[in-house]
Amino acid sequence: MFLQFLTPKFDPSLEQEYENESIEEGTSRMDENDEEFRPFIRRLPEFRFWFKATSATAISLACSLFPLFDIPVFWPILVVYFVVLFALTMRRQIQHMIKYKYIPFDIGKTRYSKKSST
Known part of the structure; x- marks a missing residue:
């Protein structure tokens, strides 16, 4: 979850490689959105990260209370x-x-x- 939280949703290096390949092949097309500023968008949103981390902590604490889960x-x-x-x-x-x-x-x-x- 932590790696997903830190990585961008769209990897710029992979997009750049794709654009370079398409330019070499001649299939690149220019859009009006090419010059648009795109902020860092996380692969896993912050709320979901904290929610999953909190629920995992609560479940692990609850499981540690019962000897059934002591494997x-x-x-x-x-x-x-x-x-x-x-x-x-x-x-x-x-x-x-x-x-x-x-x-x-x-x-x-x-x-x-x-x-x-x-």
Whole structure:
């Protein structure tokens, strides 16, 4: 929910790629709305985000009161579940970073040394 709340409803980079492809193919058409200012529109509206977050918190608190819902879980299963969810959620963002050659770590980046003033 939080990622949906932070991402725009229409991804500008994807729209730009589509426009570039259509310009190359010659199928682009100019509309009067092309110059119109479009503000940031969220994929998940703020009210729905807070409503779902509050209801999830209330349900989890209610479930913690009853011993019926106290299910023992083997911890490696939770680790694998977290890794799979992370990979599925971040797949598009990671593909975008690879496409534009963005490396968030220092691996493979050029380093510049300071010149000593002698």
